[in-house]
Amino acid sequence: MSQTRDSQFPSDQRFSGGSLEYLEIECTEKVGGDYYRQIVIDVLQDLDLFRVIAKLHICIDPAVPVFVAAGVSKKAPQPVRLRDFASLNVREEDTIISIGDETHLAALLKILWDRFGAGHVDQPDRFTVVLTIAPPDAEGLEDLVIAHPGESISRDIIYALQVIAPEGFKVRRQYVAFDDRADTGRESGNRTLNERCFYYVASEDTLPEDVVSKVVAARFALMGVEM
Template sequence: MDEDDSIVVESPEEIGAEVYKRVVVDVLSDLSLGRVVEKVRVYIDVTQPVFIFVGLRRMGLPSVHLKDFADVGIGEYGKQEVIINLNKETYISQLLNKLWERYGKGNINQKERTKIIVETANYMTEVDLLKDMVIDEKVQEINNRIVDAMLRIIPEGFRVRYHQLTDEYILFVASEDPIKQDWKDRAEAMRDKLVEAHHA
């Protein structure tokens, strides 16, 4: 995700906006949502207090390959193995299921959380095949990660929430106080502007 124009944070406090932009970028990256969320607009005003997050979703589920979140290479000299070093832990369960299915549980060794060793006689050809292995994701799993991201991004104490989660967009409004209609209207105007620009 090109964060410069994809993520825009508005706030009466300029420094707060920059800090919040970094939080949004980091959380979306940590949860591997950069391929799912296309454009983000955030409005935060702690004096009101209100937090609004609107994001456009990419249409269709992008394929996630092993090489997108791991370094894959051949093991030590003389060993018939492929070593997978994970840069993110988001897809571990899906990856392990795929590896067990292809190589059998007995040939998969996970000594560390982020390091998996695949024992295979065909390690020279399997290393390239593994790099391009597609790790499928279900819509519900992605939605769960989006909600998780929102809970991490929303300021602490903003427990009153209003949200809309569709195939096209994500809209969250949060506050310490009951959600005002003005805030919902602002969020929906931000959403409409993003959607219209996307379809233009």
């Protein structure tokens, strides 16, 4: 495939690729490739993903037809734990949680209700939650994982790639290494380069597994990343 590096669009701030370290559009048709560069920039800007994605390599061959996007995210966010936004006061008769930031309060209450039952969870005011539980039950509560930002970021990335990809390409294979739904327990923030990878391959026709892995691995190699 020939590469289209020169964009026909002006090189002002809006079209410069934002803060991406690497953006490459590889396409068999030069004009189409230039338009795709613009589409990528518009979509990432609209969805505010420039702060999330570090590298992106897109490869389109309308003759096959196939659309391949391979990329690396910036440092993936860590799971949000209770201690990140609240402090705990464990007493004999109850445990008091003082909330500092309400962002994750709804998720926290839901987890507490599921764990201790609604009858043991009281919220006398906006920033206080009182658990009528014994001290041993409150052990490890500070490390309780309340939210997985990596999960929503993974969803956002896949959504962005769906929007970028040609609409008719309904057969797709996607992968986000740091999606916490498939987490192995490692802290997201400490991930190595290849643990921040994602790819999205789409076509109208069936996608053989070996072809996908070969094409995707080649694109990651161009970015200096080993899958």
